[in-house]
Amino acid sequence: MSEIERIAKFLEDAGTYFLATVEGNQPRVRPFGTVLVNDGKLYIQTGKAKNVAKQIAENANVEICACKGGEWLRICGELCEDNRRDIKVAMLEKMPDLKAMYSPDDESMLMLYFKNGKATFSSFSNAPETLSF
Template identity: 65%
Template sequence: MERVEKFLKEAGTYYLATVEGDQPRVRPFGTAHIIDGKLYIQTGKSKDVSKQIHKNPKVEVCAFKDGQWLRVAGELVSDDRREIKQAMLDAYPSLQNMYSADDDNTEVLYFKNAVATFSSFTDAPETIKFS
């Protein structure tokens, strides 16, 4: 899981795919942080992406850097604990202009039943599972 977090952070931007009805939706994200042994991301509850995740928690992210890409497929689970929100905001201080651990909008979610696959054009894929 640490390798996955490191890759996502070094890539800077990754793309999160959700489903809205029968339509895939993809958008850029930038948060990835391990807290209490779980890989978390952050968004706002008012955003469509949050509504899509709550309707169907199965998502996939994809990031690319240095000729290698990472896909992480799994389910996202919301964690509404204040200390988890604050830990994410501490890891990403630029978010503190838009979010607060005490607002009703900040949402942190962790991956459950995740499968991460590292791929490139030259090497065989490598898969890592974490719950």
Template identity: 55%
Template sequence: MQEVEKFLKECGVYFVATVDGDQPRVRPFGTANIFDGKLYIQTGKSKDVSKQIHTNAKVEVCALDKSGSKWLRITGKLVSDDRREAKVDMLEHYPSLKAMYSPDDDNTEVFYFKDATATFYSFAETPRTVKF
């Protein structure tokens, strides 16, 4: 899981796919943080992505490294964690978000991956899978 977090952080931006009815939706994300032994991401409760995850927790993530030769795909379910400690930890790792989010507002939301499968791909190597 640490390798997955490191890859996402090095990419800077990765894409999360959700389902909205029968329409897939993809958008950029930039947070990845291990807390309490789980890999977390962050968004706002007011965003459509949050509503889509609450309706269908299955997501897929795709991240491409800066060289363009390696990428990562993660499939799994996202579970909302309303604990203040989880929000505080995320915001401490991403202080720039503090201008928009607070652990005490009604908007900040963190999710952790459950039953996740991460596969590392490369043009030069055999795919490698990590489960967490």
């Protein structure tokens, strides 16, 4: 399993992770569940009309935190848009519940991948492990 696949598996196994953005000088945190690995990149998805999309457009530096059992994963990096149809199709195939809200030809579906990502696996019993991707 590659490092990026290991990161994605943790997010998938956790089910829900929390994405932190900034709006002005106020941090904003909300639950997310979308995750996709495609062409060696870690993707998430949201809607273009949502406040989170506007916050990312203003400041693409974000952080994710996910917990599973006694472990947690923090991911920081810059989110970049990739709205190719095949990426949208891959996300919708992986997460079919999204089809009730989005289609691959829908301009409101926003696909984002991490650039200059850093993931840190932590627990109370083990030393942190940091991976760059």
